[in-house]
Amino acid sequence: MGRAFGGKSSVLGRVWPTLGAMGTANASRLEQDRVLLLARVPFGESSLVVQLFARDRGRVHLIARGAYRANSGYAGLLDLFDSLELSWHRAGQAHGALGELRAGALAVRRKHLAQDLASYGRALGVLELLDLAARVGPGDRALFERAEAALDELDFGATRRLDDCVAVDPELVALRFDLEFLGALGLAPALDRCASCGRQAPLPGTGLARTAFAPAAGGRLCQRCAAHLQSEGMAVWDLESALLEAAAALLAARDREALWALGGLPAPSPRADSQAEAHAGTLLTGGPGSSGRKAPAATLSGPRLAALGDWVDRFLEHHLETRPKSRGARRRHAANSSLPNAPHRGGPPRPSASAN
Ligand SMILES: [Zn+2]
Numbered sequence: 001m002g003r004a005f006g007g008k009s010s011v012l013g014r015v016w017p018t019l020g021a022m023g024t025a026n027a028s029r030l031e032q033d034r035v036l037l038l039a040r041v042p043f044g045e046s047s048l049v050v051q052l053f054a055r056d057r058g059r060v061h062l063i064a065r066g067a068y069r070a071n072s073g074y075a076g077l078l079d080l081f082d083s084l085e086l087s088w089h090r091a092g093q094a095h096g097a098l099g100e101l102r103a104g105a106l107a108v109r110r111k112h113l114a115q116d117l118a119s120y121g122r123a124l125g126v127l128e129l130l131d132l133a134a135r136v137g138p139g140d141r142a143l144f145e146r147a148e149a150a151l152d153e154l155d156f157g158a159t160r161r162l163d164d165c166v167a168v169d170p171e172l173v174a175l176r177f178d179l180e181f182l183g184a185l186g187l188a189p190a191l192d193r194c195a196s197c198g199r200q201a202p203l204p205g206t207g208l209a210r211t212a213f214a215p216a217a218g219g220r221l222c223q224r225c226a227a228h229l230q231s232e233g234m235a236v237w238d239l240e241s242a243l244l245e246a247a248a249a250l251l252a253a254r255d256r257e258a259l260w261a262l263g264g265l266p267a268p269s270p271r272a273d274s275q276a277e278a279h280a281g282t283l284l285t286g287g288p289g290s291s292g293r294k295a296p297a298a299t300l301s302g303p304r305l306a307a308l309g310d311w312v313d314r315f316l317e318h319h320l321e322t323r324p325k326s327r328g329a330r331r332r333h334a335a336n337s338s339l340p341n342a343p344h345r346g347g348p349p350r351p352s353a354s355a356n
Contacts, residue, residue: 031099032087033057033139034107036147037080038131042068049098050078051131052086055144059134062088064101074104081123081151083108110151116158122174125326126150129181132320143184150177153256160268168263171305176250176259178312183251187319190219191248197225204245211241215318220244243308246300250308264299 033054043049048067052060067074077084086104091097113123126147133143153173160167182188192201195218201207212226213219214236221229221236230236253259257267300308317323 029090030087030102031057031090032085033060034144035060035084035086036127036130036144036151037078037082037084038127038134040078040080046072048074048078050101051134053130053134053144053147054086054139055141056139057137058139059136060088060099061091062086062099062101067101074101077104077106080127081110081113081155082106083110083148083151108148108152110155112158112162113151113155116161116170119154119158119161119170121326122170123151123154125174125324126154126177128324128326129178132324133181133185140184143181146177146180146184150174150180153259156256165268166265168260168265169301169305171309172250172259172263172300175305175309175312176253178316179247179251182316182319185319187218189213189215189247189315191244191251193220194222194225195219196221196229199225201244204248205242207241209241211239211244213237213239213244215315237311239311240307242298243304243311246298246304246308247312250300262300264301 033056035052035054038051038053038059040048040050043063046066046068048064050062050064052062054060064072064074064078066072067078069075083106084104085107086101088099088101091099110123113119130143130147133140150173153168154170157167157170157173179188189195193199194201195214199222201211201220201222212221212223212230214221214226214229214234216234217225217229220239226236249262250259253262260267298304313323313327317327
C-alpha cells in the first residue's frame with residue numbers, strides 16, 4: 001500500500017497524490033460523473049492511475065485497480081478522448097488522496113482521432129488546455145461540453161479524411177475551442193469594443209484595416225487608448241482588423257454547418273440525405289439571394305487561418321504564462337516573419353493582405 005510512484009515522480013510528483021491516503025476509500029461515499037481523461041499512468045503490476053476532468057466535479061485522480069488484468073471491467077475503457085461515465089469512491093481527506101474507480105461505462109467513443117495525425121494533435125491540445133483549467137472542486141459544465149463538442153468535431157473530421165472525403169480543417173476546430181477556453185476562464189479577448197474605454201468598434205468591414213490590440217489590456221483598443229497605453233510602455237500589437245472579425249465569426253459558429261461554412265465547405269448532411277447535401281451546396285456556391293444561411297464574408301483558411309492561430313497562441317501564452325506543449329510544432333508553418341512591416345518583438349506576424 002505504501003509504495004511511492006518511483007521513476008516518474010519527477011514529472012508527476014507536483015500534481016500526483018501519494019498512495020498512503022487510499023486506505024480510507026471504502027469509508028467514503030460513491031460519486032458519479034461524466035469525465036474526460038487527461039492522463040493515464042500505469043501503476044504497479046496491473047493497475048492504472050488516471051487524471052480526469054469531471055463535468056461537475058472538476059479535477060479527479062483515481063486508481064483503477066487491476067485495470068490491466070484480462071478479466072478487468074476497465075480493459076479498453078480508460079482511453080484518451082472518449083467520454084466516460086464513471087463512479088468511484090471519493091478520496092479520503094488527506095491532501096492528494098486518490099479515489100478508487102468502482103464502475104465505468106463508455107458514453108462516446110472517438111476512435112478515429114488516433115488514426116489522423118492532424119486531428120490527434122489538436123485533440124491533445126484540447127486535453128492540455130482542460131488540464132491547465134482543471135481544479136479540484138466544482139467542475140465547469142460549459143467548458144466540459146465545449147471540449148466534448150471539439151473532440152466530436154475533430155473525430156468526425158478524422159473519420160471523413162480516412163474515407164477520403166473533405167472535412168473542415170482541424171485547426172479551425174482547435175481555434176474555436178481555444179477561444180471558448182479563454183472565455184470560460186474569463187479571459188475572452190475584447191473583439192467588438194475597446195478593452196480599455198469600452199467604446200464600440202466600427203462595424204465589420206467599415207473601420208480601419210488595422211486595429212491596435214493589447215493582450216495586457218484584454219483585447220482591441222481604440223486609437224486614443226492605444227496611443228495612451230503605448231506611451232505608458234504597454235505592448236500593443238498591430239493586427240489586421242479582419243482577423244478580429246474572423247475570431248468573432250468563429251466564436252459564433254457553434255454548429256457544424258456554420259463552422260464548415262467558415263472553413264469554405266458545405267456541411268455534410270448527418271445522414272445520406274442527398275437533398276440536404278444539395279441544399280448545403282447551394283449555400284456555398286449560390287450568389288446573393290440564394291436561400292438559407294448567409295455565407296460568411298470571408299472564409300477562414302490558408303494564411304488567414306494561420307495568422308489567426310498565431311495570434312490566439314500568443315494571446316493564450318500571455319495569459320497562461322506558459323506555452324502549451326501542443327503548440328510548439330502545431331503552427332510553425334504559420335509564422336512567416338519575412339513579411340514586410342512585421343510588428344515589434346512579441347507581436348504576431350502580419351498576415352497576407354490579400355485574404356479579404
Ligand atoms: Zn478606448
